[in-house]
Amino acid sequence: MVDLIKSPGDPIWLQYVPTVQELDVHDGLVDSLDEDANSPVPNITHRYPDRALFLVSPVCAAYCRFCTRRRKVGDPEKIPLAQLESAFRYLEEHHEIRDVIMSGGDPLLLSDRRIDDICRRLRTIPHLEVLRIGSRVPCHLPERVTPELCAILKQYHPLYINTHFNHPDELTPAAVRALGMLADAGIPLGCQTVLLKGVNDDPEVMKLLMQRLLVARVRPYYIYMCDQVAGAEHFRTTVEKGLEIIKALRGWTSGLAVPHFVIDAPGGGGKIPLLPEYVVKLTDKEIILRNYAGKTYRYSQPLEPILVG
Numbered sequence: 417m418v419d420l421i422k423s424p425g426d427p428i429w430l431q432y433v434p435t436v437q438e439l440d441v442h443d444g445l446v447d448s449l450d451e452d453a454n455s456p457v458p459n460i461t462h463r464y465p466d467r468a469l470f471l472v473s474p475v476c477a478a479y480c481r482f483c484t485r486r487r488k489v490g491d492p493e494k495i496p497l498a499q500l501e502s503a504f505r506y507l508e509e510h511h512e513i514r515d516v517i518m519s520g521g522d523p524l525l526l527s528d529r530r531i532d533d534i535c536r537r538l539r540t541i542p543h544l545e546v547l548r549i550g551s552r553v554p555c556h557l558p559e560r561v562t563p564e565l566c567a568i569l570k571q572y573h574p575l576y577i578n579t580h581f582n583h584p585d586e587l588t589p590a591a592v593r594a595l596g597m598l599a600d601a602g603i604p605l606g607c608q609t610v611l612l613k614g615v616n617d618d619p620e621v622m623k624l625l626m627q628r629l630l631v632a633r634v635r636p637y638y639i640y641m642c643d644q645v646a647g648a649e650h651f652r653t654t655v656e657k658g659l660e661i662i663k664a665l666r667g668w669t670s671g672l673a674v675p676h677f678v679i680d681a682p683g684g685g686g687k688i689p690l691l692p693e694y695v696v697k698l699t700d701k702e703i704i705l706r707n708y709a710g711k712t713y714r715y716s717q718p719l720e721p722i723l724v725g
């Protein structure tokens with residue numbers, strides 16, 4: 417990553433080099449995601465009805481300056497398997513969970529063997545239809561994506577990976593190669609991007625990022641408003657900027673390149689989607705719509721049924 421920095425203050429620099437602004441901590445900012453409220457057992461966050469977040473690795477290679485978890489350091493193998501046991505048991509007992517998202521830290525920083533052990537154990541739980549991994553490794557440490565790792569992961573389909581790119585310059589040849597290897601292993605790839613001031617708060621930068629992701633076989637999934645993290649205030653931009661970006665994507669480039677724009681609501685509210693205003697008026701009879709280019713159109717509601725007799 418460091419070799420991608422072209423000059424101090426550029427989009428890559430801003431994401432990883434600590435600044436004195438980080439020490440600026442205001443009231444109302446949090447220093448952690450409100451995950452504890454939804455955490456029935458250690459390492460599990462169960463916020464939504466049918467899916468759960470499973471923290472399998474405390475460590476991330478990225479140390480993004482805007483992340484709630486940026487202060488966590490340690491040995492990736494240091495979650496004792498015994499501690500994960502209560503999480504596995506929770507997943508076994510909760511039949512409503514059909515989708516488990518391995519997170520951290522970064523799950524792909526674990527050893528091949530540990531990743532294999534965790535996935536194999538999850539696959540003994542019949543109601544877990546879908547496994548997911550959230551990882552910044554394809555961006556940050558693409559050489560970690562080896563043929564051996566891919567061979568392990570492809571045993572556990574359906575397995576999805578959501579990765580995290582914030583700027584088109586991050587799609588280096590090495591990153592694109594790693595993404596291709598994962599895609600060749602049959603893993604559908606998504607991307608979660610964080611809207612960051614000075615990094616990607618520009619419709620043209622975002623459009624290029626989304627287009628390059630598609631070329632790298634990644635389907636953009638979410639753009640997040642930056643969380644209200646203590647010490648990350650200088651990265652935050654307005655909600656209007658996010659809406660402007662979505663408006664500049666939808667209709668103007670491939671629909672496949674348009675992610676959902678969401679705010680992860682503080683206080684455990686979960687992800688709430690935001691959309692530019694395309695509905696001018698909605699009545700019983702019709703809807704008046706504005707298209708991507710600003711033109712207005714009408715669409716009639718179904719006629720009321722004619723009662724016979």
Ligand SMILES: *Cc1c(COP(=O)(O)O)cnc(C)c1O
Nearest residue numbers: 461462463464467468469517687
């Ligand atoms: C984001 C998230 C999920 C997954 O949400 P999707 O919209 O299904 O991608 C699950 N649990 C928690 C706590 C989350 O923050």
